[in-house]
Amino acid sequence: DVKVTQSSRYLVKRTGEKVFLECVQDMDHENMFWYRQDPGLGLRLIYFSYDVKMKEKGDIPEGYSVSREKKERFSLILESASTNQTSMYLCASSLPSTASNTEAFFGQGTRLTVV
């Protein structure tokens, strides 16, 4: 079974702190994604990566950056946390779109509260 693991279930950080959210997948997937989930807004794509050291902006990249130094790990970085970044963060991975099965597999989520 595919396993996507996010390092924390719950985090509380102070405004202005630098925050790292870590995600690891064990299925050798090329694609990895970071979404945030807010009530009434569904899942919105922050950043994604198709390969090591490669990153692309999603729909709401402002205030975030990412790092993909190894294929299995995709980190989301909040450079200076703000209260409007309080949210549920979801990491996902998938095979390339050329594969026959390209559904994304999700981690359990990290609920981040910025105070």
Add this chain to the structure above:
Amino acid sequence: GESVGLHLPTLSVQEGDNSIINCAYSNSASDYFIWYKQESGKGPQFIIDIRSNMDKRQGQRVTVLLNKTVKHLSLQIAATQPGDSAVYFCAGDEGGKLIFGQGTELSVKP
């Protein structure tokens, strides 16, 4: 770009009835769609997918219908059970990234 929207934010059904959750998409070039189920406190889980060369696909108690003419897809759940209570998301593929709708919360009344 792609936008994906669900028609109703909430749906309440009686246990044993069939459920139908609807979704519309905007990008005609999207060729892959997925339905996800998210239970409270968990990440979304894959239910069923469909490619644009099909108009229907069936799984265990679930069926996805795709109408490319009106850019609409639906998820049908047969004999809905209390364990089906969750938020359901449709997602469309845009160049390898999935664009999600807002979700429909399904409640099953005993």
